[in-house]
Amino acid sequence: MSRPRSLPLWLLVSVLLVTPACARVHPHIALPALALGEPSFFPTLEAYATAPIIGGNRADVLLNGEQIFPAMLEAIRGAQHTITYAQYFYEDGPISRDLAEALAERARAGVGVNVLLDAFGTLSMPKEYSDLMSRSGCHVAWFRPLTQYVFRRYSNRNHRRILVIDGRIGFTGGSGVSRKWMGNGRTEHHWRDTDMRIQGPAVEYLQAAFVENWLEATGVVLGGEAYFPRPIPPSGEVYAQVVKSSPAAGSFAMYTTFLLAVNSAQRSIHITNPYFVIDEGMRDALRAARRRNVRVMVLVPGAIDHNIVRQASRRQFGELLRAGVQIYEYAPALLHSKTMVIDGVWATVGSTNLDNRSFAVNDELNVIVYNRGVAQRLEAVFADDVAHSRQITLEDWKKRGITAKLLETLALPIRDLL
DSSP, rough: OOOOOOHHHHHHHHHHHHHGGOOOOOOOOOOOOTTTTTTTHHHHHHHHHHOOOOOEEEEEEEEEEHHHHHHHHEEEEEEEEEEEEEEEEBBSSSSHHHHHHHHOOOOOOOEEEEEEHHHHHTTOOOOOHHHHHHTTTTEEEEEOOOOTOOTTHHHBBBOOEEEEEEEEEEESSSOOOGGGGGSSSOOOSSSSSSSEESSSHHHHHHHHHHHHHHHHHHHOOOOOOSSSSSOOOOSSEEEEEEEOOOOGGTOOHHHHHHHHHHHHHEEEEEEESSSSSHHHHEEEEEEEHTTTTTTTEEESSSSSSOOHHHHHHHHHHHHHHHHHHHEEEESSSSSSSOEEEEEETTEEEEEBBSEEEEEEHHHHEEEEEEEEHHHHHHHHHHHHHTTEEEEEEEHHHOOOOHHHHHHHHHHHGGGGOO
């Protein structure tokens, strides 16, 4: 499939900024008094996420390109039947070529390879990579080509990252494909990110999210034993839930799930997110957690690829700091990891930013695990990241310069568009 033509960049960016203006999550004006671990917790979250919580899984935390990409390449090269791969961001770099070549090789070997690329996020992807995959027999498609959709449909992107091998091994998280995702996340220009590898029955729901987007993009229905094998034997003891949100289809599942989880916290909340522009409902939930004496720690980037997002985020720091929320800025590199851990038991890794665009505009996907071992592993990662960060105190925030305050004010009218 040839790559679709795109609109002029200036026009596209204008549309992307303007069209989400009326997109919002539905108001959540009251939340149940729900504690994590009580018998009604699982069915409540299953109901609002429309996703089951299923046991028998193994979940491996993968940090940065030095762990993420070798694990993905090993899985791809071992594929026997099918590969489904959805990626929002793909540009040039050594790993970009390695992934394209690995997918192409498997297609030449007779494996069914389906690659779904977001038409906006992959604007910088060299054509040679998609051509290589297509020539080798990969089915390559673009999600919402930029010449075929107008207004809100331009803005609604597929921000999900999904890789499923033979319907049995799955990956998701926040990483894209680029030179900047390579390395250990401690060096400038090499981003800090977190993915997760899942094995077990939950992989079916990663696959379900892929085929949903694939059907829209291509009209092709993927199914059968090659994509949904039976049985998938247990691979571990982790309970997992795959939550997918697609506001274009009327689902704000991610926002409700996160809000319920935060509201259930009894001891601790650890949030890592690069785009921390939360609405009043989420701020209320964090302040309420502090009134319950829950320790709330937030890790955000010190430097970011979109400075206006940083300014919109920092404007709201004051009320959170006054409530006792601890905020840190990661120093060594750009922080792109999107994780949350609650009470050392509930943990999530995925593509969702804590902003209106992720909650109300884009297609997103997170894996939630209910497992003390995985959650405490992510807490240890959080602590290690904090050790490489600078704490923002209320005094620091009050002393920020006039330029910072001006930029925050300028960002205010468009904070709900971010």
